[in-house]
Every structure is written in structure tokens, then in C-alpha cells.
Amino acid sequence: MPPEPPSLSLMLGMMRLHERPELQAPERLADWIEARLDQGLEWFDHADIYGGEGLNEHLFGKALHRRPSLARRVRVVTKAGIRMNRGDIKHYDSSPDWLTGAIDRALSRLGTERLDVFLIHRPDPLMEAETTARVLDDAVRDGKIAALGVSNFLPDQWRRLQSALSSPLRHHQLQLSLNHSSPLFDGHFDALRQDGLSPMAWSPLGGGALFEGQAGRLLENIAAHHGVSPAGVALAWLRRLPGSPMPVIGTLDPTRITTLHDEAWLSLSRQEWYALLEAARGHEMA
Numbered sequence: 001m002p003p004e005p006p007s008l009s010l011m012l013g014m015m016r017l018h019e020r021p022e023l024q025a026p027e028r029l030a031d032w033i034e035a036r037l038d039q040g041l042e043w044f045d046h047a048d049i050y051g052g053e054g055l056n057e058h059l060f061g062k063a064l065h066r067r068p069s070l071a072r073r074v075r076v077v078t079k080a081g082i083r084m085n086r087g088d089i090k091h092y093d094s095s096p097d098w099l100t101g102a103i104d105r106a107l108s109r110l111g112t113e114r115l116d117v118f119l120i121h122r123p124d125p126l127m128e129a130e131t132t133a134r135v136l137d138d139a140v141r142d143g144k145i146a147a148l149g150v151s152n153f154l155p156d157q158w159r160r161l162q163s164a165l166s167s168p169l170r171h172h173q174l175q176l177s178l179n180h181s182s183p184l185f186d187g188h189f190d191a192l193r194q195d196g197l198s199p200m201a202w203s204p205l206g207g208g209a210l211f212e213g214q215a216g217r218l219l220e221n222i223a224a225h226h227g228v229s230p231a232g233v234a235l236a237w238l239r240r241l242p243g244s245p246m247p248v249i250g251t252l253d254p255t256r257i258t259t260l261h262d263e264a265w266l267s268l269s270r271q272e273w274y275a276l277l278e279a280a281r282g283h284e285m286a
């Protein structure tokens, strides 16, 4: 069985890795990864486009190569299917040729034998589900991928793909936070629960924008009441949802990560949860 992300944990997003000069050297990044693993944080979220042309996967792989003991401990999610090649128009590509190469390139850059989770990054209207599914099933059968999923798909889009796949889709990575709560009201979140997909919530702090305005002020008040940080309250708001979505956080700051990890215990009341929703949406419930 593929490893399941523990529900009270965090996933560490690697989208901003190339922006941190202190983490570019393999030895320093290996220290950083080891410290996260020692804290009990073992899930790392990548994509081939992070940093541009595989750079962040490559940096991560070099750190694992420098300290091979870490490779056995990390759990890696990666995604492919967005193409931003120099000189080309940005586009999506879930064709068999592109995905076959993308899976092999990710394995090579990360230096791991297997991707714990592989996600198609965005739904490609030109995808032929049968041929794409064959590539994904083959990669699972060959041991290159432990578990499959999608990101930013609508329910009919992942169901179309699933209907052609032998392997189950297990994960869906979606934008979900206090300031992006529409999946809770348009049936999207219920559909993934119904179909047995485990939710990973990207940008759970709205990329940092959550701390502004009315919602930011309420986060601060509730945080002060519980003796935690506003960011901890924002993650507690997500975790209060059925299935406890796994937040994919973006900070690489060890102090901020530790704070968020330490505040995993916080449980919000129904009153607090709805008050935050109202503040973030700017109107009361109908």
C-alpha cells in the first residue's frame, strides 16, 4: 500500500525553494530537510515547473544525494503537465509522450526510485483519457509511482480520467483556504470526499494574504484567545473540515514551520469557524 499522508501533519511546499539563497547549497538544504524530518514532517510537495525547468526538484535531489540517509525518510509528491518552455506559449500537456518523459525526468532530478505521489498539475482539455491513463498505469505497474492523483481538476474531469485508469486516483490537490472557500459551496469538496480522494490544500494561508483586512483582524483575536498564532488558526480552520485536508504550506522559514506544526492541536468551535468564514467572504450566511 502507498504511504498515506497523516491527517494531522503538514506538507512542505517547494515552490519557493529557489527564492531562498541560504538553501541553494546541497549541504545546507540537507540540514534543512533533516531538521524537518526530525520534527516529524516528511511530506514535500514539488512540481517540475517550480524554480523553472525542474530547478527545485534538482536542488532537492542534490541534497538527498549529498546525504543518502534522507532519501529513505522523505515522502515526495510531484506534479507535471504544465509547460512553460522558453519561447513557447504557456500550455498544459497531459499527452503520453510528455507525461512519460516528465515522470522519468522527475525521478532523475529527485534521485529517488519512486514518486510517492504523482499528480497531473492542471486539467488539459486536449487530454485523451485512455492514452494518458495507460501511461500512468504503466508507471504504477513499473514501480515509478506509488499513488496517483490530480490537481485543480473538476469532478467530471477526474472521473473521466478515473474511468480509463486501472489504478485508483487517491489524492486531489486543490486551492483551499479561508480566502478561497468556493470548493466548499460548489460541490467540489463533497465530490472528492465522495470519490475517496484525500484533499491536499494548496496556498492554505492564501500566499500570506490572509492576514490582511477583516479576516486578518479576526484571526488575530481568535489566536490571542487560544494563545496561538493567526497562521495556526488559519490552518485549524482548514483542518476542521471533514477529512481534515492536508495543508501544503509555502514558507521555508524553520521558525514559522515549527509554529504551524506545534499548533496542530488547535480545535476551533463551530462559532469561530463560521465567524472566520463570514469575515473572509464579507457577508453573513444566507
Ligand SMILES: NC(=O)c1ccc[n+]([C@@H]2O[C@H](COP(=O)([O-])OP(=O)(O)OC[C@H]3O[C@@H](n4cnc5c(N)ncnc54)[C@H](OP(=O)(O)O)[C@@H]3O)[C@@H](O)[C@H]2O)c1
Pocket: 012, 013, 014, 015, 016, 045, 046, 121, 151, 152, 173, 174, 201, 202, 203, 204, 205, 206, 207, 208, 209, 231, 248, 249, 250, 251, 252, 253, 256
Ligand atoms: N497544485 C497547484 O496548482 C499549486 C499552486 C500553488 C502552490 N502549490 C503548492 O502549495 C505550496 C504553498 O503555496 P503558498 O506558498 O502560496 O502557500 P501559503 O502557505 O498560503 O503562503 C506562503 C506565503 O505566506 C507567507 N507568510 C506570511 N506570514 C506567514 C506565517 N505567519 N506563516 C507562514 N507563512 C507566512 C510566507 O512568507 P515566507 O516565505 O517569507 O515565510 C509565504 O510567502 C507551494 O509551495 C506549492 O507546493 C500548488
